Amino acid sequence: MEISKEYQKDELTVIWKPKKCIHSGVCVKTLPKVYDPNASPWIKPENASLEALKSQINACPSKALSYQEL
Numbered sequence: 269m270e271i272s273k274e275y276q277k278d279e280l281t282v283i284w285k286p287k288k289c290i291h292s293g294v295c296v297k298t299l300p301k302v303y304d305p306n307a308s309p310w311i312k313p314e315n316a317s318l319e320a321l322k323s324q325i326n327a328c329p330s331k332a333l334s335y336q337e338l
């Protein structure tokens with residue numbers, strides 16, 4: 269089964285699939301307060317608005333990032 273990590277912000281669940289990530293760094297450049305590869309957890313969705321998170325997730329070139337809304 270594919271590994272998938274989840275990060276919660278309000279009704280939004282950010283899902284990251286490490287095997288799909290091509291480390292393009294688009295997410296880190298767009299939302300540096302959310303994505304920090306040196307931090308743990310490396311995704312802190314509380315540091316951006318839901319709209320900013322969703323538009324950034326949609327821009328992930330590999331689709332390693334996705335989201336679900338309750």
Ligand code: SF4
Pocket residue numbers: 288289290291292293294295296327328329330331332333
């Ligand atoms: S934008 Fe997507 S593919 Fe690029 S580093 Fe972030 S998660 Fe990985």
